[in-house]
Amino acid sequence: MKTPVAILSCLFFSACANADMAPMTDEDMSEVDGAGLGIVLEDFSLHAGAETDNASLFKITGIKTTDGRDVNIEVDNFFIGGKGSANFVDNGNGTSSFVVDPTTVNIGRLNNPIAVNLRDGDDIDVRAPNKGVLEIAHTELVAIDNDPVWIGATMDPCLKAGAAECSKFASREAVDGGFRGERIDVGLELNAKFQTAAGSTDFDSDTPLTIYMKEAVFDGSYTRLWGDQTKTGSETDSDAQRNITLANVRLNLYTPDIYIASCGLDGTSCGDAVHIKHFALDLIVGVGEIQPAALSVTSDGNFQLEVEALPNPTTPEGTRRLQLIRDDQSDGMTWAATDKDFYENYYNDTIPGVKTKSNLYIGDPTIANPTFETAGGLQVGDTYLGTSKIEGIQIQYLKMTTHDIGG
Amino acid sequence: MKIKIKNVLPALVIFSALATNVQAELAPIDDAELSNAVAQGGLYLSGEFSLNEEGGPIQDATYGDCTDDKRCGARFSYKLGGNDSNGWYVIDDWKGGLSFEGLTIRTRKVDGNQRDVTGQLVDNSGNPVSDAGAIALGVNDGFGGDGASFNKEVLEIGLPSSVKFDEYQYTLGYASHASPTEVPTGETFQQTNIYGVFIDGQVNMSGNMLIFPTADK
Numbered sequence: 284m285k286t287p288v289a290i291l292s293c294l295f296f297s298a299c300a301n302a303d304m305a306p307m308t309d310e311d312m313s314e315v316d317g318a319g320l321g322i323v324l325e326d327f328s329l330h331a332g333a334e335t336d337n338a339s340l341f342k343i344t345g346i347k348t349t350d351g352r353d354v355n356i357e358v359d360n361f362f363i364g365g366k367g368s369a370n371f372v373d374n375g376n377g378t379s380s381f382v383v384d385p386t387t388v389n390i391g392r393l394n395n396p397i398a399v400n401l402r403d404g405d406d407i408d409v410r411a412p413n414k415g416v417l418e419i420a421h422t423e424l425v426a427i428d429n430d431p432v433w434i435g436a437t438m439d440p441c442l443k444a445g446a447a448e449c450s451k452f453a454s455r456e457a458v459d460g461g462f463r464g465e466r467i468d469v470g471l472e473l474n475a476k477f478q479t480a481a482g483s484t485d486f487d488s489d490t491p492l493t494i495y496m497k498e499a500v501f502d503g504s505y506t507r508l509w510g511d512q513t514k515t516g517s518e519t520d521s522d523a524q525r526n527i528t529l530a531n532v533r534l535n536l537y538t539p540d541i542y543i544a545s546c547g548l549d550g551t552s553c554g555d556a557v558h559i560k561h562f563a564l565d566l567i568v569g570v571g572e573i574q575p576a577a578l579s580v581t582s583d584g585n586f587q588l589e590v591e592a593l594p595n596p597t598t599p600e601g602t603r604r605l606q607l608i609r610d611d612q613s614d615g616m617t618w619a620a621t622d623k624d625f626y627e628n629y630y631n632d633t634i635p636g637v638k639t640k641s642n643l644y645i646g647d648p649t650i651a652n653p654t655f656e657t658a659g660g661l662q663v664g665d666t667y668l669g670t671s672k673i674e675g676i677q678i679q680y681l682k683m684t685t686h687d688i689g690g
Numbered sequence: 691m692k693i694k695i696k697n698v699l700p701a702l703v704i705f706s707a708l709a710t711n712v713q714a715e716l717a718p719i720d721d722a723e724l725s726n727a728v729a730q731g732g733l734y735l736s737g738e739f740s741l742n743e744e745g746g747p748i749q750d751a752t753y754g755d756c757t758d759d760k761r762c763g764a765r766f767s768y769k770l771g772g773n774d775s776n777g778w779y780v781i782d783d784w785k786g787g788l789s790f791e792g793l794t795i796r797t798r799k800v801d802g803n804q805r806d807v808t809g810q811l812v813d814n815s816g817n818p819v820s821d822a823g824a825i826a827l828g829v830n831d832g833f834g835g836d837g838a839s840f841n842k843e844v845l846e847i848g849l850p851s852s853v854k855f856d857e858y859q860y861t862l863g864y865a866s867h868a869s870p871t872e873v874p875t876g877e878t879f880q881q882t883n884i885y886g887v888f889i890d891g892q893v894n895m896s897g898n899m900l901i902f903p904t905a906d907k
Contacts, residue, residue, distance in 0.1 A: 319903070319904045320901060320902075320903065320904065321901070321902050321903065321904040322899060322900065322901055323833075323844075323899075323900040324897055324898070324899055324900075325832060325833070325897055325898045325899075325900055326832065326896060326897040326898060327849070327895075327896065327897030327898075327899075328894075328895065328896045328897060329893065329894070329895050330893070330894045330895075331891075331892075331893040331894070332891060332893075340888070340889070340890045340891050341887075341888070341889045341891070342887075342888045342889075343885050343886065343887060343888075344861075344885065344886035344887070344888055345861065345883055345884065345885040345886040346885070387896055387897060389832075389833065389834075392833070392834075392836055393800065393833050393836040393837065393840040393900075394836055394839065394840060396902075396904065398904055400904070455834055461829070461830075462829055462830075462834040462835075464834070465834075510770060525770075525776050526770035526776055527770070528770065579770075579776065579777075580769065580776060580777030580778060580779055580864045580865075581776075581777050582776065582777050582866060583777065583866050583880050584777045584778070584863075584864050584865040584866035584867075584879075584880040584881050584882055585777070585864055585880075585882050586864045586882070586884070685864065685882050685884065686882070687880065687881070687882040
């Protein structure tokens with residue numbers, strides 16, 4: 284084990300090496316298309332802030348009410364585990380208890396791991412020409428019955444009735460008494476505490492909210508990051524170009540059950556829960572270099588997130604970006620034959636390699652005692668809220684800027 | 691990218707299994723040699739880390755020793771490029787301690803067989819067996835049957851069973867300048883804090899993180 288120690292000591296004591304470093308250009312970087320790192324978490328579980336021993340505390344601070352009182356959001360009983368990591372147990376009096384005891388799970392598969400890659404921006408599914416792109420990706424989405432779409436026709440029966448299609452993701456279900464699977468149970472208890480008066484050390488009584496998501500699948504989710512000296516879409520020709528972090532994000536989430544319940548602080552007296560069966564989200568933020576999400580900090584110290592609008596052909600900035608698309612064609616990356624076709628492809632979600640539309644499916648939300656189902660009984664007296672489906676959302680333009688409101 | 695670290699005073703860092711500064715000459719190992727290497731043992735680490743517990747090294751109008759209203763945590767700020775129209779990402783008031791016990795690092799062969807920590811093939815009772823007698827685990831290999839076709843060495847990081855945090859905290863924000871003490875005359879310092887995080891207590895974990903190279907994409 285001499286070599287790793289030597290490498291570590293080089294990290295800590297940099298005198299070992301003496302080399303002249305030269306910066307790489309974007310073009311150089313985009314040619315690098317090396318092997319990436321695969322990561323698999325094996326037999327994994329995590330449990331933090333168990334309220335029962337009252338010793339663990341994870342809280343988010345910095346929020347204030349209008350009259351200057353602090354609001355702390357405490358996170359208790361945060362866990363990540365495998366199937367059956369938590370359970371609502373019937374107390375027999377109309378309430379239930381939320382009991383957390385994480386089982387273990389694998390996250391990522393050996394042949395389809397969580398991957399950290401330096402991608403070539405010229406790749407048709409990346410679409411950031413002449414850039415090196417850092418990609419952090421979850422298990423890749425495997426086409427289900429030749430249907431590569433996350434919530435396509437094939438997934439429809441799964442979302443409606445929990446049919447066999449639901450079991451066809453690359454991340455597999457746990458087998459009772461056997462393989463622990465790659466689907467993740469995750470949950471936490473959020474507890475907003477309000478300071479009784481500004482400057483006081485007392486916080487008022489607890490208002491906890493328990494959220495529990497079963498056997499979640501994140502296949503096909505990724506974050507891609509690269510940098511560019513540019514300006515965001517809302518800035519005009521007179522604005523200087525800045526160094527901006529550009530991102531494309533895709534979040535895929537499928538879970539057969541989400542419970543949102545209000546429980547006592549010790550988790551023993553949960554009332555009725557909102558139970559959502561078959562929740563699926565396919566969220567796209569940013570499309571290649573044409574509509575990236577731009578992350579930057581302005582010179583007055585405010586964070587800005589902007590998803591650029593599509594290029595407007597009547598403005599100089601829009602013309603410049605449309606020219607980028609034409610330049611890409613000469614790099615062999617087809618966006619569309621003409622500018623008009625580009626817009627048509629964008630709105631029809633037919634640009635090769637990338638998706639431009641997001642989808643959300645919420646199946647069968649009910650409000651009921653969360654133990655009724657696990658006890659195998661009928662859901663008597665519950666409230667059925669119906670199915671919602673939001674398809675084909677396209678982010679046309681998004682800009683968020685933080686502002687310091689003092690206090 | 692510009693990075694600025696200010697007011698840091700790490701009180702104690704112990705990596706019990708790390709030897710003192712080892713001087714060794716590094717020579718590349720080619721793939722053929724690597725494939726012959728069989729891991730023996732590995733590293734077992736426990737550690738404790740504490741940052742600015744009683745304030746940082748700087749004592750001035752802005753930074754103090756945690757007994758007054760001044761900032762006493764460390765400050766880490768960075769910005770992209772040297773362009774003046776960019777602001778700084780900031781991790782501010784960063785202090786507290788954390789300790790862990792039982793982080794392990796070793797290499798391990800993952801295939802359809804069962805091995806002990808030294809890489810020796812074993813049967814279900816843990817007794818050494820020859821290659822011919824190896825127990826092929828099939829779907830019971832811990833990876834749902836992916837192991838046999840994977841058949842590679844991986845770097846295994848055994849996660850510590852618990853990590854203890856001692857009033858570990860930081861605030862995430864964005865600022866106009868690297869530090870409030872480094873503002874040129876005529877300019878004003880502005881910082882927007884988004885949220886703070888405070889952790890005190892124990893996080894329980896189990897499992898291994900396996901790291902391996904993947905094929906070109």
